[in-house]
Amino acid sequence: MYDLLICNGKIVDGTGRPAYTGNVAIVDGCIAAVGEVSGEAHRVLDAAGLLLAPGWVDTHSHMDGQATWDPYCSPASNHGITTLVMGNCGVGFAPCKPDAAERQRMIEVMEDVEDIPGAALAEGITWEWESFPEYLDALDRMPRAIDIGAQVPHCAVRTYVMGERGVNNEPATGDDIRQMAAIVRDGLAAGAVGFTTSRTQLHTTRNGEVMPGTYADASELLGIGKVIGETGQGIYGLVSDFSNWEEEMAWMKRLSIDNNCQVNFVLFYRTEDDWPRVLKQLQYVQDARAEGARLIPHVGARPVNILMGWEGTVNPFMFHQAYAPLAGLDPEARLQQLREPAVRQAIVSETPPHLGHDIMDKIATGFDNLYVLDDQPDYEPAREDSIEYRAQQAGVTPAEFAYDALLENNGKRMLYCPLFGYDNRNLDRQMQMLADQNAVISLADTGAHCGVLADASIPTWLLSYLVRDRTRGARIGLEQAVRMHTHDTARCMGLADRGTLEPGMKADINVIDLEHLAIDTPAVIYDLPAGGRRVFQGASGYRYTIVSGEVIMADGVPTGALPGRLIRAGQQTASAKPTSRKTNYPSEEAV
Numbered sequence: 001m002y003d004l005l006i007c008n009g010k011i012v013d014g015t016g017r018p019a020y021t022g023n024v025a026i027v028d029g030c031i032a033a034v035g036e037v038s039g040e041a042h043r044v045l046d047a048a049g050l051l052l053a054p055g056w057v058d059t060h061s062h063m064d065g066q067a068t069w070d071p072y073c074s075p076a077s078n079h080g081i082t083t084l085v086m087g088n089c090g091v092g093f094a095p096c097k098p099d100a101a102e103r104q105r106m107i108e109v110m111e112d113v114e115d116i117p118g119a120a121l122a123e124g125i126t127w128e129w130e131s132f133p134e135y136l137d138a139l140d141r142m143p144r145a146i147d148i149g150a151q152v153p154h155c156a157v158r159t160y161v162m163g164e165r166g167v168n169n170e171p172a173t174g175d176d177i178r179q180m181a182a183i184v185r186d187g188l189a190a191g192a193v194g195f196t197t198s199r200t201q202l203h204t205t206r207n208g209e210v211m212p213g214t215y216a217d218a219s220e221l222l223g224i225g226k227v228i229g230e231t232g233q234g235i236y237g238l239v240s241d242f243s244n245w246e247e248e249m250a251w252m253k254r255l256s257i258d259n260n261c262q263v264n265f266v267l268f269y270r271t272e273d274d275w276p277r278v279l280k281q282l283q284y285v286q287d288a289r290a291e292g293a294r295l296i297p298h299v300g301a302r303p304v305n306i307l308m309g310w311e312g313t314v315n316p317f318m319f320h321q322a323y324a325p326l327a328g329l330d331p332e333a334r335l336q337q338l339r340e341p342a343v344r345q346a347i348v349s350e351t352p353p354h355l356g357h358d359i360m361d362k363i364a365t366g367f368d369n370l371y372v373l374d375d376q377p378d379y380e381p382a383r384e385d386s387i388e389y390r391a392q393q394a395g396v397t398p399a400e401f402a403y404d405a406l407l408e409n410n411g412k413r414m415l416y417c418p419l420f421g422y423d424n425r426n427l428d429r430q431m432q433m434l435a436d437q438n439a440v441i442s443l444a445d446t447g448a449h450c451g452v453l454a455d456a457s458i459p460t461w462l463l464s465y466l467v468r469d470r471t472r473g474a475r476i477g478l479e480q481a482v483r484m485h486t487h488d489t490a491r492c493m494g495l496a497d498r499g500t501l502e503p504g505m506k507a508d509i510n511v512i513d514l515e516h517l518a519i520d521t522p523a524v525i526y527d528l529p530a531g532g533r534r535v536f537q538g539a540s541g542y543r544y545t546i547v548s549g550e551v552i553m554a555d556g557v558p559t560g561a562l563p564g565r566l567i568r569a570g571q572q573t574a575s576a577k578p579t580s581r582k583t584n585y586p587s588e589e590a591v
């Protein structure tokens with residue numbers, strides 16, 4: 001007798017194998033049989049005409065706070081994500097001394113670096129921990145709908161051990177490094193998936209300082225990494241500017257070889273001038289493999305981007321003097337003001353300030369690379385879709401066009417600004433990175449950048465756009481796309497018990513109406529603790545999302561089932577292979 005039998009679905013099992021029609025039978029939270037399966041079941045779901053795929057595994061989230069209060073880790077569960085890994089980019093909330101100022105410091109780093117409302121974190125987090133293992137225990141105690149895995153964040157570890165010296169990015173002493181390594185060792189022993197650090201100047205705190213650990217030297221980085229070699233467990237993850245990429249890759253290679261560990265690193269590029277560097281880095285990764293190094297580039301499906309809106313963190317008029325009095329108003333009052341013709345006139349006629357800062361100037365004046373996200377959002381817009389072009393066609397200024405667009409949808413309309421990697425105005429380069437034989441799809445930043453980003457929708461968009469709808473270039477084959485975000489992402493995080501629909505695997509499954517799968521347009525909502533703000537983007541087309549054999553979402557509505565668990569790496573996935581070696585994905589030509 002099966003617990004659940006899903007019948008007549010189009011099975012895309014995550015291995016890359018061609019789709020076939022069949023059934024999936026589930027017993028005790030695991031897949032018992034797949035294919036031509038018959039037998040009695042307590043519950044039967046008819047999946048005729050629907051896609052059956054493994055649950056999505058999200059390798060790059062920042063749910064470290066939200067996972068302590070939200071069992072659904074929304075919006076992850078809205079997009080069929082059944083496993084997410086947090087503690088990325090070196091930020092998190094453990095270890096942390098049981099001291100109000102220290103806790104506030106960790107919250108401020110998360111607020112500044114990842115744009116998660118500090119008030120929401122302060123209200124939502126209960127701080128039932130000091131050490132990292134205690135943090136895991138707290139996560140473990142809480143009922144949840146999806147599985148989560150945590151990584152030990154360098155920033156918290158450094159601040160815990162070194163105090164102000166750590167925060168001020170002073171070099172670590174030998175004793176500091178020994179203490180940090182011991183904390184990481186304890187974290188891994190308790191089930192952390194890995195350790196992460198940040199080496200990018202993009203991650204700054206409110207004082208304009210880069211976050212603790214950014215300038216850590218080789219002795220610190222390798223000293224902590226040694227723990228992974230000693231314990232034989234865990235993944236080393238980092239984000240870097242790669243301003244000196246050869247030097248950076250060299251220590252990463254050494255780290256990986258010396259400790260027999262996998263190193264995950266974030267890979268993106270900024271401009272066309274920067275693109276050759278990416279190709280060289282991908283080649284470096286391949287060459288390093290021959291020497292025994294496992295370096296895994298983590299690549300976004302979309303370019304690094306921000307969304308703009310009146311209620312978001314940024315909008316094109318935020319630096320205008322005429323806008324300043326409106327900035328602090330509550331959304332309702334601000335919208336009323338923005339609709340006043342005199343206010344509009346004052347704002348749109350003001351000469352945009354030149355700020356002398358690459359990103360800020362893009363926000364204030366980059367209308368030629370700014371696009372309106374309408375009700376069917378287009379994340380691969382062409383030049384003719386830019387606000388500058390459309391304004392010209394309409395006979396208005398770009399500022400007027402942008403202003404009026406932002407007022408649509410009751411003032412909720414958002415604009416899409418690809419910050420980096422979109423000079424060519426298509427996703428070909430992004431697709432090329434994703435197709436690299438060593439790269440893994442990542443960087444959704446789920447749960448973070450709440451006022452500017454909604455990339456948690458990427459798995460939904462991967463199927464609905466890159467597989468199904470794209471006409472501006474090659475598409476990704478369905479089987480390959482599913483494998484990329486299930487098998488490959490799971491293996492990449494050391495999780496061998498999930499990511500494919502095969503007997504013995506965890507029964508994490510999406511039942512998808514692929515024809516109608518769609519992302520909503522993003523909009524700001526206020527549902528975090530303390531009324532905290534976030535950009536939310538929903539989805540339609542997920543008929544059922546199943547975790548450990550239980551339906552947690554049906555047609556977008558939570559069922560109340562809470563089968564999710566904290567992943568204790570090295571314990572429940574002791575047989576996990578540390579990385580996946582995928583075959584090259586042939587792309588389907590667009591028709």
Ligand SMILES: [Zn+2]
Pocket residue numbers: 060062088089445
């Ligand atoms: Zn991140």
